[in-house]
Amino acid sequence: MIHYIWLFMIASGVIAAALQGKIDLVTMAALNGAKEAVAVCIGLISILVFWLGMMRIAKDAGLLEKLAYIMRPVAKALFPTVPTNHPAMGYILSNMSANLFGLGNAATPMGIKAMEELQKLNPDPKTATPAMCTLLALNTSGLTLIPTTIIGIRMKHGSVDPTDIIGPTLIATFCATSFAILLDRYYQRRYRKKS
Amino acid sequence: MYEFVSLLSKWMLPLMIVMIPLYAIWRKVPVYESFVEGAKEGFPTAVEIIPHLVGMMVAVSIFRDTGAMEFYLQFLRPIASWLHIPEEVLPIGLLRPISGTGSLAFVESVLRTYGPDSFIGKLASTIQASTDTTLYVITVYFGAVGIKRTLYALKVGLWADVAGFLFSWIICSLVFLS
Numbered sequence: 001m002i003h004y005i006w007l008f009m010i011a012s013g014v015i016a017a018a019l020q021g022k023i024d025l026v027t028m029a030a031l032n033g034a035k036e037a038v039a040v041c042i043g044l045i046s047i048l049v050f051w052l053g054m055m056r057i058a059k060d061a062g063l064l065e066k067l068a069y070i071m072r073p074v075a076k077a078l079f080p081t082v083p084t085n086h087p088a089m090g091y092i093l094s095n096m097s098a099n100l101f102g103l104g105n106a107a108t109p110m111g112i113k114a115m116e117e118l119q120k121l122n123p124d125p126k127t128a129t130p131a132m133c134t135l136l137a138l139n140t141s142g143l144t145l146i147p148t149t150i151i152g153i154r155m156k157h158g159s160v161d162p163t164d165i166i167g168p169t170l171i172a173t174f175c176a177t178s179f180a181i182l183l184d185r186y187y188q189r190r191y192r193k194k195s
Numbered sequence: 196m197y198e199f200v201s202l203l204s205k206w207m208l209p210l211m212i213v214m215i216p217l218y219a220i221w222r223k224v225p226v227y228e229s230f231v232e233g234a235k236e237g238f239p240t241a242v243e244i245i246p247h248l249v250g251m252m253v254a255v256s257i258f259r260d261t262g263a264m265e266f267y268l269q270f271l272r273p274i275a276s277w278l279h280i281p282e283e284v285l286p287i288g289l290l291r292p293i294s295g296t297g298s299l300a301f302v303e304s305v306l307r308t309y310g311p312d313s314f315i316g317k318l319a320s321t322i323q324a325s326t327d328t329t330l331y332v333i334t335v336y337f338g339a340v341g342i343k344r345t346l347y348a349l350k351v352g353l354w355a356d357v358a359g360f361l362f363s364w365i366i367c368s369l370v371f372l373s
Contacts, residue, residue, distance in 0.1 A: 001349050002333075006254050009293075013257035016266055025261045033256025036296075037248040041241050044335075049237030054215055056233020057226050061219035101207050112240060112339045119340040127344040128337065133351065136336055140292075140352035141359065142327030150324040153303060159311035165320045168366045172325040175366075176359035180351055187347035 044108070051109035055094070064090025067097075078138075078181070081121075081131050088117030092135060099139065102146045111139055130188045134181070141180040143173050240339055247338030251330055255293045264289060280364055281315050283308075287322050292356040295328035318367045326359040 017025040058064055068075060068089035075082075075089050082088050091114035098107035114135060122129050147169050154162035216226045258264055268285055275282050283305055290298035305319040329352035337345055 002345055005349070006251070009254040009258035009263070012263040012266070013254075013261040016263035017261040020262060022261075026257055029256045029260035030253045032260070033253035034249045036256065037252035038245060040252075041245045041248055044244065045238060045241040048241050049234045052237045052240070053230040053232075053234030054212065057219045057224065057229045058215045059233075060224045060229045061215070061222045063215065063218060101203065103208060106208065106211075108335065109237070111336055115336050115340045119342075125340075126342065128342045128346045128348060130346075132337075132342070133346055133348040136333060136348040137351045137355065139336065140327055140329040140332045140348075141355040142325070144324075147320075147324030149299075150302070150320045153299070153306065154311045154316075154320055157303075157306040157311045157316075159316075161312065165317055165324065168317075168321050168363070168370050169324045171366050172321055172359060172362040175362040176326060176355050179358040179362075180355035183351045183354055184347075187351060191346060 047105045048109050048112070051106050052113065055091070055110060055113055058094075059087065059090070064094065067093050078134055079131050081129070082118070086117065086121070088114055088121065088131075091117055095135070096138060096143075099143060100145055102144050102148050107139075111135065130191065133188065134184050137180040137184040138177065141173065141177040143177040145170065243341070244335055244338045247334045248331075251334045252294075255297070255330065259290065259294060259297055281318065283315050284319050284322060284364075287319055288356075288360040291322060291326060291360070292329040292353055295331060298323060314367070314371050317371055318364060321363040321367050322360055325363050326356050329353055329356055 013029065014023075014026050017023050055064075064087060065085065068084065071093045072084050072089075075093060076084060079089070079092065082092075091110055095107050095110035095114050098110055115132060118129060118132050118135070119125060121131070146166065150165070150169075151162050154165070216230075219226045219229065264286070268289060271285055271289070272282055275285055287298045287301045287305070290301060302319045302323045306316050309315045311317075311320070329349070333345065333349055333352060337348070
């Protein structure tokens with residue numbers, strides 16, 4: 001599916017530019033996109049280096065196992081295929097809590113670490129596992145308690161009550177995340193039946 | 196409630212940064228060595244992600260900047276007006292899953308034009324805040340471990356974005372319009 005979406009975006013962009021007679025828009029957009037992507041990755045380096053260092057300390061001290069132990073009812077319900085005392089569980093739970101408290105840049109390194117641990121349980125390293133898909137469902141739907149970025153932007157634009165969107169956002173993101181988990185369950189079941 | 200959670204969010208990182216090593220020292224872990232050992236993995240992981248992210252962001256950028264997205268928006272407008280969804284927030288909904296900075300730019304233009312305390316301004320803020328950039332998350336997470344076949348992850352992410360958009364609109368209508 002990702003192949004189709006990728007090709008669709010490029011092809012329709014090229015057609016749109018050609019129809020307007022401004023084909024050089026494509027080249028410019030491509031170079032800008034590439035530049036932006038590398039800039040994002042460069043920005044990620046510092047965050048990854050720092051947080052993966054911190055996470056290693058937490059792991060060596062046995063903190064991740066502790067977190068996994070405390071949260072095991074939630075973890076077991078969401079990730080039935082991952083053994084409860086597997087290190088993946090600790091990373092998954094730290095990723096979830098970092099997301100919840102709006103620590104976006106700490107959440108990514110923890111999520112990547114969780115993916116690496118899940119990859120160790122994966123019989124086919126080129127194909128995703130259902131547990132990975134559940135982790136992705138949780139991360140793409142972005143469950144968070146305080147949307148700090150948007151509140152900052154609302155303040156910048158002179159809102160009299162920049163925080164009044166917190167309630168609606170919380171309900172909307174909670175509903176969307178629940179929907180994502182249900183959908184993930186549905187596809188998981190279908191995938192299991194097929195294979 | 197907000198004050199409490201935002202205080203928590205502000206203190207969380209500093210507390211973690213000091214509590215994790217403190218606890219580790221108490222458990223007799225050589226903290227500095229552990230830190231460096233773990234941090235070593237940061238650079239290769241970031242480098243691993245570059246080709247995935249360049250591929251994806253080039254496509255998004257071509258789609259967005261050539262006017263192709265504008266073209267597809269035309270087909271969504273009638274559906275939106277039938278549902279009484281303000282058409283100003285449609286580009287935000289369409290961009291949100293594929294480009295976080297792209298949709299944020301649209302949110303800013305809505306806030307500038309209609310004001311942050313207008314219904315459209317609040318709705319735009321809620322849509323932006325209620326979900327994450329699906330394409331980016333999938334590219335980075337799967338890219339970091341070299342997964343090629345992503346099963347149904349993208350489908351779930353995109354449908355959740357549609358749901359998030361609709362939930363934002365329904366809840367904002369209930370809260371801010373009545």
